[in-house]
Amino acid sequence: MIRFEHVTKSYADGTTAVDDLTFEVAEGELVTLVGPSGCGKTTTMKMVNRLIEPTAGRILLDGEDISTLDPVRLRRRIGYVIQQVGLFPHKTVLDNTATVPHLLGRPRKQARARAAELLDLVGLDPSTYGDRYPDQLSGGQRQRVGVARALAADPPVLLMDEPFGAVDPVVREHLQNEFLRLQSTLRKTVLFVTHDIEEAVRLGDRIAVYGAGRIEQFDTPAAVLGAPATPYAAAFVGADRGLKRLSVTPVERGDLEQPPVVRLDDPAAQAAARLAADGAAWAVVLDADGALYGWVPAEALTGAAATHPAEPSPQAATVRAHARPMDAHVPLGAPLRQALSTMLQHDAGWIAVQDGDRHLGVLTPARLHTALRRSTTADAANVPRTQVALDTVPGPAVPATADGHVRTPGTVTAPAGTPDDDA
Numbered sequence: 001m002i003r004f005e006h007v008t009k010s011y012a013d014g015t016t017a018v019d020d021l022t023f024e025v026a027e028g029e030l031v032t033l034v035g036p037s038g039c040g041k042t043t044t045m046k047m048v049n050r051l052i053e054p055t056a057g058r059i060l061l062d063g064e065d066i067s068t069l070d071p072v073r074l075r076r077r078i079g080y081v082i083q084q085v086g087l088f089p090h091k092t093v094l095d096n097t098a099t100v101p102h103l104l105g106r107p108r109k110q111a112r113a114r115a116a117e118l119l120d121l122v123g124l125d126p127s128t129y130g131d132r133y134p135d136q137l138s139g140g141q142r143q144r145v146g147v148a149r150a151l152a153a154d155p156p157v158l159l160m161d162e163p164f165g166a167v168d169p170v171v172r173e174h175l176q177n178e179f180l181r182l183q184s185t186l187r188k189t190v191l192f193v194t195h196d197i198e199e200a201v202r203l204g205d206r207i208a209v210y211g212a213g214r215i216e217q218f219d220t221p222a223a224v225l226g227a228p229a230t231p232y233a234a235a236f237v238g239a240d241r242g243l244k245r246l247s248v249t250p251v252e253r254g255d256l257e258q259p260p261v262v263r264l265d266d267p268a269a270q271a272a273a274r275l276a277a278d279g280a281a282w283a284v285v286l287d288a289d290g291a292l293y294g295w296v297p298a299e300a301l302t303g304a305a306a307t308h309p310a311e312p313s314p315q316a317a318t319v320r321a322h323a324r325p326m327d328a329h330v331p332l333g334a335p336l337r338q339a340l341s342t343m344l345q346h347d348a349g350w351i352a353v354q355d356g357d358r359h360l361g362v363l364t365p366a367r368l369h370t371a372l373r374r375s376t377t378a379d380a381a382n383v384p385r386t387q388v389a390l391d392t393v394p395g396p397a398v399p400a401t402a403d404g405h406v407r408t409p410g411t412v413t414a415p416a417g418t419p420d421d422d423a
């Protein structure tokens with residue numbers, strides 16, 4: 001969709017703002033450009049809408065060399081959101097948003113109706129905010145109007161230059177989440193400039209990590225965090241990149257343990273026998289509909305069976321009498337960070353993982369750690385996570401064993417009885 005081919009921008013004073021950039025942004029993809037101040041992010045972006053002209057190389061939009069296109073027409077295909085927003089102070093929020101459709105020839109009434117829809121889309125009730133002026137809004141609300149205005153002409157491409165840079169961290173996270181929600185339905189092709197690696201990781205399908213005028217690494221957030229391509233990229237993403245990876249690594253089926261599952265209304269003695277046969281210390285308890293109820297320890301069940309050897313009372317005879325409620329669960333595919341946070345919030349040693357209402361298995365802290373380690377190696381070697389077997393012998397990672405597995409160094413194995421290898 002957007003393709004940079006050997007693009008360089010030098011200024012007369014000898015500054016080279018960007019040097020020989022080549023990369024591509026696919027249709028519907030959100031690419032974050034991240035790097036320290038002055039590394040050339042804004043220059044890269046402004047060359048796409050021709051606010052800056054490259055000194056060498058070319059930029060293609062949908063296969064067309066943009067230097068051959070009329071800049072005004074080009075900009076109609078490109079929404080632009082900047083930190084200072086640039087709203088017209090003397091126009092209402094509704095009129096600010098309606099400006100571009102109106103300029104593009106839509107009748108005023110239609111343009112305003114479309115503007116109201118867009119304000120709604122970005123979370124501003126047009127009946128409350130439409131008639132206000134920009135100085136009657138909070139910083140976060142102004143940013144939302146900026147996004148609504150950029151979307152007004154329904155451009156396929158959005159350029160966003162630190163759009164959430166000027167608001168406090170809480171509002172910022174809120175705006176990021178809302179923007180992700182919007183993007184999941186709108187699927188615009190987006191170039192998003194930020195100097196904040198957390199923001200880059202959270203929003204980007206892929207991240208371009210900039211050094212001085214050059215891209216040091218261009219890859220998915222998980223790969224950038226798991227396997228920084230250069231020492232510079234490693235320093236930029238930070239020493240806590242392992243923790244950051246929790247946010248971009250999903251819970252997969254192969255990560256789960258499978259303790260026995262019993263139902264609330266199962267006879268206690270039958271459940272106890274089941275646990276004994278499996279050598280399990282506890283079981284997950286589901287209700288009659290298959291939804292998570294909690295768990296039951298083996299001792300409670302065997303105690304129950306022993307207390308009522310001859311004729312157990314109906315209540316004590318079922319798992320229900322001994323089960324302990326535990327409501328910690330996450331959906332399959334949730335980020336490991338959400339899983340860890342849920343574990344901590346419920347003070348739980350495991351959490352259930354579900355597909356809709358269906359119980360799939362449980363995630364333990366040890367399994368979570370294993371998942372994180374495996375995913376790092378999998379991304380570095382570009383193989384599925386299930387093909388990674390963790391090694392107990394410290395040593396350098398080597399590319400694949402005869403069984404097709406990639407071994408990674410380390411000293412931790414999965415807990416006994418929980419095979420490390422799901423392939």
Ligand SMILES: Nc1ncnc2c1ncn2[C@@H]1O[C@H](COP(=O)(O)OP(=O)(O)OP(=O)(O)O)[C@@H](O)[C@H]1O
Pocket residue numbers: 011013015016017018035036037038039040041042043044195
């Ligand atoms: N008109 C100009 N003349 C000379 N140098 C310039 C000019 N405009 C920008 N530069 C330089 O080009 C380099 C890249 O600037 P750019 O604005 O792209 O950086 P950036 O990564 O967006 O920085 P920031 O995060 O601070 O906005 C900087 O060193 C800047 O000083």
